[in-house]
Amino acid sequence: MLKEYLQKNNISVYKLSKKSDVPYSTLNDLVNLKLPVENIRAGQLKSIAYALDVEMDELYNLCIYRKKVFSERYNVYGDVLIRQKSFYIVFCQSGKKYTREVMPVKHESTLYIDILAQWKLDEELSKLELEAAYESLHF
Structure with missing residues (x-):
């Protein structure tokens, strides 16, 4: 899950928000399973993947519960x-x-x-x- 990935890599939601230019509230909801990855715009997912230095399919798998x-x-x-x-x-x-x-x-x-x-x-x-x-x- 994305939450564990961030914790393991010592990345805060705030830091990821700043690095990816994706609103903190969107990332927080994604990390805490309140927002399905399917409801996030493709451009935002691309920014998150780039900020985490992972492929899009890896990010998708991290976001699926x-x-x-x-x-x-x-x-x-x-x-x-x-x-x-x-x-x-x-x-x-x-x-x-x-x-x-x-x-x-x-x-x-x-x-x-x-x-x-x-x-x-x-x-x-x-x-x-x-x-x-x-x-x-x-x-």
Whole structure:
């Protein structure tokens, strides 16, 4: 993630803002996952990439939030993504792809998103299991 990259390289958001000529508020929202990289103008992304001395595709990968979670109970992996200022869990079950909202992106939620996404994945898989059992009883 971009936040870790900046910390690892001892670059503040303020310093990056000055070096790239991208407004501090825009960079701060990008770094804190409040602004999807898709909503930033290409010229601004190019300036950020140049200021960080990275390629555009590397910058894009730094700005994308993606984590894996695993349900031991159902033996299913899910991806945690950010879309429209919310965390979502995306997973496949019985050949179908599901996307469910976990919670809005807030500072507190980023601290516990792994645990919350794991819980949401188990909850959704449990619901699907119940629906499948119900359908098999009625048909």
